[in-house]
Amino acid sequence: MSTILNTYAAYSKDINIKMASSSGGIFSLLAEEIINRKGIVYGVSMSQDCKYAEFIRVDTYSDLAKLRGSKYLQARVGRTYRKVKSDLESELTVLFTGTGCQINGLKNFLGKEYSNLYCIDVICHGVPSPKLWREYVEYNEKQQNKRLVSINFRCKDDSWIDFGIKRKDEGKNELYISKDKDPYMIMFLRDYCLRLSCYKCLAKNDYKSDLTLADFWGIDEVVPELNDGKGTSLVMIRTEKGRKLFEDIKKEIVFKEVSYEDGVRNNKAEYSSADRPEERNYFFDDLNVKSFEEMIIRYGKPTTISLKRKIKNKIIEMILKITERGIN
């Protein structure tokens, strides 16, 4: 078990940064702080053709934009660990951002502590298959007869909590699909397509990062005053080094300290792995033989509530409201 020094709800005062980020824009501020120190930031970017995610090395403010926003597929690490080591040996300040297991792997590879290395993990639900993503992109490109040029897994034009996936094609057409309707997001959120090791994640029992970032889900139950509907980050400080880095951005954020329990109340991915559904046993066998269209029908359809059920729910809701009023 790793210790947590402090837990915060926080967001960037800069609305542009916040809107371009998945949650409250805290990563961007921390990463900018590293660039201010002439350091290097490692993180995950989508490839130019949008078909895969990969780690890249960033040393300019403008390139940080590529690292912003969640990427919901396992990223290619490639030669990143060796590059990080070489930067550390050159005495550059390095910020490495990734999943808990990628940080643990990096630290094992390095084999010693570096005072110039900062590690930030994102609370990870488990990583979906890069192949599934590729096939989804290719299916859509074929449907639209246009190449994909950008993808935002966490578009919050509509809402931060009820986010959607936004695709942009070469004809500059933008398509927004709610996470509850997009087949890829449905397959991901139902845990059909995660890496096998994710269902029993080791990293969740052994955090080696300096800071952990996530969405502050369930914020209205804890600090509603910090929810303006545009995104709030959950920040967990795990080391003294992490605390010092966070101190340096405090003037640029709105924040409030909360307890660890309140922070993860609605984000159980911090401490527990996704359950492995039965569908995981045959999902990939199907992916390898069926068309993507068939995969959507079989695994990617939104759950529909029948009209009867909807009416029933509405009646229950009304009764509850009436009884509540009666009691008060």
Place this chain on the structure above:
Amino acid sequence: MMNNIKKIPILYNRKEECCGCTACYAICSKDAISMVEDEEGFEYPVIDEEKCVRCYQCIKVCPFKTIR
């Protein structure tokens, strides 16, 4: 001759025991490990037995092997 006596390192027995972090791939001084996509599209390390000198550094850095 030595190479034939010492066993090739086993990086994982079951796929559940590999998160694809690349620590083994990165530590290998002989570049004997490559990360290869499996039929599900996830990368797993594959050892080139010709290049491997059985130093077992890859085992030493594996998060699944080092956990107590």
